[in-house]
Each structure stands twice: as C-alpha cells, then as structure tokens.
C-alpha cells in the first residue's frame with residue numbers, strides 16, 4: 001500500500017515538473033500512463049522494469065511527435081504564437097536545441113518577423129554571424145510563466161545571446177560560452193556603474209542564470225563588443241520592439257542610447273549574460 005502511495009506521489013511530482021519545464025510534458029505523461037496501464041497490463045504483471053521501459057519509450061515518442069508535429073500547428077491556430085526556427089532560417093537560430101525540445105521557442109508572429117529583420121540585417125554586415133535566441137515563451141496560454149523568467153508569459157518576449165570571440169585566435173565565432181546560453185556574465189569593469197553588486201545584496205535570484213548554465217567553457221571565449229553593439233543597434237531600430245533589458249554598465253559601454261531601454265529591477269535576473277527584448 002505504502003509503495004503504491006509513494007509511486008503515485010512520484011508520478012504527480014513528475015507531472016508537475018514536466019509541466020513547469022515544458023508545458024505539454026505533464027499532460028503527455030498522463031496520457032502515456034493511462035495508455036500503458038490499459039495496453040501493457042500483461043507486461044506490467046510479468047516485469048515492472050520492462051513495463052517502465054515501454055512506458056518511457058512511449059512517452060518520448062509521443063512527446064517528440066507532439067513537440068515537433070502537433071504543437072507548432074496548434075499554437076499558431078489557437079494561441080497566435082509561432083515556433084522559431086530549429087535550424088538556421090533568416091539568420092536566426094537557437095543557442096541550444098534544448099530550447100526547442102522543451103517548447104520554449106514560441107513567440108507572436110510580429111516578434112518572429114522582427115527577429116527575421118534583425119537576422120537579415122545583421123547578415124548584411126557580418127555574413128557569417130547568426131543571431132542566437134534563448135528562452136522565448138511556451139506555446140499556449142497567456143499568463144503561463146516560463147520559469148525562471150516570470151515575464152515570458154504572453155508570446156511577446158525573448159532573450160538573445162551576446163556575441164563572442166575565440167579567445168585564442170580573437171576571431172568572431174557563433175559559439176557561446178555556456179551550454180544553456182545563460183550565466184556567463186560580462187561584468188562591470190573598474191569605474192563602470194555596478195548595478196549587479198547592488199542588486200545581489202538584495203536578492204540571490206539576481207544571479208539565477210549561473211545555476212542554469214549546466215556547463216560552460218568561458219575561458220575559451222571573450223565578449224565581442226563590436227558585434228553585440230551592432231545587434232543592439234538593430235534591436236533599437238526595429239519598430240515593433242518596444243523595450244529591452246540590458247545591465248546599465250553594458251548599455252553605457254556599448255553606447256546604446258535609446259528610450260526603449262528599461263532597467264529590469266533587482267527582482268529579475270541580471271542582464272549582462274544576454275539581452276531581453278519584447279514587443
């Protein structure tokens with residue numbers, strides 16, 4: 001009896017986690033669970049480990065089919081959100097494929113068009129440089145937050161990666177120093193206004209990005225101020241982009257003078273590892 005209760009609670013926890021991190025994963029696990037209980041009853045009686053393997057395989061197959069086959073169509077039809085390219089298109093690409101696998105790459109059509117404009121314009125000046133996107137929004141429901149970004153809940157927001165140079169050759173690269181794309185901070189230099197130092201005294205959450213980087217090779221790269229500055233220029237020029245968040249020391253260093261700039265506040269995460277833009 002106790003084993004059954006424990007197993008049920010574990011399933012509930014898994015459903016919550018899958019929903020929090022992928023939005024659709026929880027419901028797909030429930031469907032798989034019900035299906036497996038009905039159709040794999042005999043396997044379950046014979047061997048639980050075999051039953052669990054079958055259930056996991058069913059879940060993965062159904063999840064991937066839904067993620068890449070069903071959800072993009074449903075999101076466009078019912079939620080006015082479109083999927084961003086998984087591979088490079090119009091010079092836009094994900095920093096990591098996991099953003100797409102976890103369904104975190106949905107935006108309003110206007111934002112997709114704005115990104116395509118930015119990507120195409122960047123390519124004119126830097127032909128081999130790609131605009132790499134990070135977390136955007138989930139496919140469905142306004143108000144459903146994409147943790148840890150509380151404001152990414154309406155299809156209007158997206159984070160973009162900075163550009164980097166290969167530290168050894170000092171050549172531009174499209175690679176990024178952290179696996180998730182977050183958590184490698186271009187910190188304030190001596191004499192620059194240091195907002196992160198102030199905010200970190202108020203909240204540990206300001207540095208949540210460093211706990212999500214998974215792994216990093218930051219010693220191999222340096223910040224590419226030239227291309228990042230040009231990316232910021234294109235963001236500012238894009239009419240449909242109404243706001244962006246960037247740490248004050250980078251805004252000043254890159255000379256990004258624009259009324260679209262906002263300080264995100266100390267309750268958000270710091271913005272010297274990426275730039276946040278929104279409609």
Ligand SMILES: [Zn+2]
Pocket residue numbers: 149152157158159275276277
């Ligand atoms: Zn953001």
